[in-house]
Amino acid sequence: MTSMPRSLLHSLLLLALLALPVAVHADTFLIENVRIFDGFSEELSDGNVLVIDGIIAGVSADPIEAPGNAVIIEGMGRTLAPGFIDIHAHLSLQEPWDWIRSDLTLAGAMFAQAADYYLNAGFTTVRDAGGTHPDLARAVDAGLLRGPRIFPAGHFISQTSGHGDARMRHEPNPYLSDTSPFTLGNRSVIADGVDAHLSAVRENLKNGATQIKIQGGGGVNSEYDPIHTLQPSPAEIQAAVQAASDWDTYVLAHAYTAPAIQRLVENGVRSIEHGLLIDDETAQLVKEYDVVISTQVALFGSADEDPTMDENRRAKSAMVRQGLDNLIRLIQKYDITTGFGTDFAMGEYPRIGEEFTARAAYWTPAQIMHQATAESAEVIRMSGKLNTYGDFGEIREGWVADLVLIDGDPLEDITLLEFPDNIVWVMKAGEVFKDER
Numbered sequence: 001m002t003s004m005p006r007s008l009l010h011s012l013l014l015l016a017l018l019a020l021p022v023a024v025h026a027d028t029f030l031i032e033n034v035r036i037f038d039g040f041s042e043e044l045s046d047g048n049v050l051v052i053d054g055i056i057a058g059v060s061a062d063p064i065e066a067p068g069n070a071v072i073i074e075g076m077g078r079t080l081a082p083g084f085i086d087i088h089a090h091l092s093l094q095e096p097w098d099w100i101r102s103d104l105t106l107a108g109a110m111f112a113q114a115a116d117y118y119l120n121a122g123f124t125t126v127r128d129a130g131g132t133h134p135d136l137a138r139a140v141d142a143g144l145l146r147g148p149r150i151f152p153a154g155h156f157i158s159q160t161s162g163h164g165d166a167r168m169r170h171e172p173n174p175y176l177s178d179t180s181p182f183t184l185g186n187r188s189v190i191a192d193g194v195d196a197h198l199s200a201v202r203e204n205l206k207n208g209a210t211q212i213k214i215q216g217g218g219g220v221n222s223e224y225d226p227i228h229t230l231q232p233s234p235a236e237i238q239a240a241v242q243a244a245s246d247w248d249t250y251v252l253a254h255a256y257t258a259p260a261i262q263r264l265v266e267n268g269v270r271s272i273e274h275g276l277l278i279d280d281e282t283a284q285l286v287k288e289y290d291v292v293i294s295t296q297v298a299l300f301g302s303a304d305e306d307p308t309m310d311e312n313r314r315a316k317s318a319m320v321r322q323g324l325d326n327l328i329r330l331i332q333k334y335d336i337t338t339g340f341g342t343d344f345a346m347g348e349y350p351r352i353g354e355e356f357t358a359r360a361a362y363w364t365p366a367q368i369m370h371q372a373t374a375e376s377a378e379v380i381r382m383s384g385k386l387n388t389y390g391d392f393g394e395i396r397e398g399w400v401a402d403l404v405l406i407d408g409d410p411l412e413d414i415t416l417l418e419f420p421d422n423i424v425w426v427m428k429a430g431e432v433f434k435d436e437r
Helices: 006-017 104-120 134-141 194-207 234-245 258-266 280-288 297-305 311-321 324-333 354-359 365-386 414-418
Strands: 028-036 045-052 055-060 071-074 079-082 084-089 123-128 149-151 156-158 188-190 212-215 251-257 271-277 292-294 403-406 423-428 431-435
Touching (some): 028 403, 079 365, 084 365, 104 134, 104 423, 123 423, 188 194, 194 212, 251 258, 258 271, 258 280, 271 311, 271 324, 292 365, 297 324, 297 354
Parallel strands (some): 028 071, 028 079, 084 123, 156 212
């Protein structure tokens, strides 16, 4: 795994110069007359919130005396919630399908657009589920680009012929030739064997990854791995888990089928991505091991409607989406942590708000709001000491001030959140990035 190509850094710096107005910097904010969703409650509560130096310093139903230097934010009875969290995002995979092998400068440009959109839609944190280089997270932290706080996974780690092996049939195997082991525009790495998995994980961590993503079974958008395939071997999974745990973090894995999920869970993976073809026995195992199932409702509810899909991908999509209802039933039956993930890629990031509406077929608005804030924050904190940002995801004294002001009551109508215009004010770590009150 190499450092970020210079051409991509140059493109990102150029985009930074052309960006929309940056954050409003101030030390103290008093947010008055709001209805608060704290991350857990079934009902909103009237109150006021004081923010000092990026931290929530006070939450009270009674008026809070404004410090002399405070910026007053008049809420006018709107809903104040924690910033939203997407735990399955791919900000660096936003080129259209037929442009996926383009130069990385295009990936940088699309990343910048997607990151800005996420922030304007109220998402202050995302967990990258593979493909985003940690340098991009650092660019956001440094203020070069507007976007949510990013917990990057770095390169996807895939076995030969796995979900992350994006070579064409005629392209040589890098371990059987002198070509690079990186595929998918330098966003995926092929790793076969224990040593290769150890190297791949350690290189991602060296570059700044906060969690590790492996491909644990067949995929829809990958050409040469049927859905039923198991990837990788138990020993390879254990190696990845060991290398990650040595850094006090964890492994998440793409998987659909019950056999794949069982192998991954039994060998130490902490978060299953998708999981649509799970069965009851496997769901019990997931609960026993306290493993997350991060699934996506909007994407799989409409996946085979994508006009760019060929016959092979459409058939795979139809196979996995038939399990959605059963998966949600088992998540609810065993009270499995699921959080809020979208998985929109290839330029479809403007659809992220659809996930709120799609989940209303299975959960109450309050449950969905909890998933998108406090529950997803619990998943983020699985990265242990690699989380250098503090506690966020709740409106609680002493926690990071990630806050959004919503025009309307999402506990009455969750579909409000499908449209970014209803997010009128966004604060990330005490800085205002959007103000359209």
